[in-house]
Amino acid sequence: MRETVFRSDELPAADRFDHVRELMSLSPLLMDASSDHSENLLLHQRDLQLDAVRVWSMTFQPMNFHRTAKLIQRSDPESYNFCLLLNGEMGVSLGGREAIYGPGELYINDSSQPYDIAARCSDGLVSCVGVEIPRRLLSLPPERVDRLIGRPIPGRHGMGGLLAQFLRNLTGDATSYRPTDGCGLGLVVSDLAGALIAHHTAGEERDSRAEPNRRSMVLRIRAFIQNHLDDPHLSPRTVAAAHHISPSYLHRLFEDEPRTVAALIRDLRMERARGDLADQALRSTPIHAIAARWGFRHAAHFTRAFRSAYGMAPNDYRCQFLQDAE
Incomplete structure (x- = not known):
């Protein structure tokens, strides 16, 4: 298990936004960004690499994130990104659907599909936590996951609540875990994500029981x-x-x-x-x-x-x- 922490406030104000964009351009999940706060952007990100699974948390001033077809052609990790919004509001356009997400709601991105995210907050900073999982690790066919892309998923109770609570606990304090715990924790996250998808798509199967x-x-x-x-x-x-x-x-x-x-x-x-x-x-x-x-x-x-x-x-x-x- 490897932990990486980035704080833009440790950089000169004029360099913060350019540095954030550079980090996004070096990630396997290539994205571009824009913001009205580009002159002195505040962003705090924490990543936990659990073998092939990445758990992350972010707190930041309002920003727009873009993953275009051209960026996908350059790099596609073939992964799903599960995001739980904790504070603020997100307008998400992906998979041919548009939705507004509020605190306590989950959404799923597919790295192979273009998307646009507008993160806003009228009171404080936008805050969210999530997990990036390679598609090969989910124990469900891709068409099952595709049904949930662009659909708000409750993250305060039920299966969504279980995944959300686990992610919040993990990103809140990882000091009690050994470096060798990463693989096992990654498998737990993958299983919870798979169970969430199975739960919310089970009623659409021919045999829902x-x-x-x-x-x-x-x-x-x-x-x-x-x-x-x-x-x-x-x-x-x-x-x-x-x-x-x-x-x-x-x-x-x-x-x-x-x-x-x-x-x-x-x-x-x-x-x-x-x-x-x-x-x-x-x-x-x-x-x-x-x-x-x-x-x-x-x-x-x-x-x-x-x-x-x-x-x-x-x-x-x-x-x-x-x-x-x-």
């Missing part, structure tokens, strides 16, 4: 897997047995997921091991012990799998990461 039950089962299975990664016997068969279902039904449950159950187990174990290799507090722990800690019974198999996933041997990754961190 079966989909929430399927989604609930998938979330329980994912949580079970995360809690048993250290078990070397964890496999699709043992996962199915623990949930009193057949292996074939387990595979059907995950047909629309981005990864099979076996791939999910492998990837989560690999991500946990990678986090331990990058942990200064564990630099003296043998690599074979870290591998065993996350269910890899054979050190040689772990080394081959790690090299295949990250392009280098575990020991080389540890040396490079810890050297860069010094």
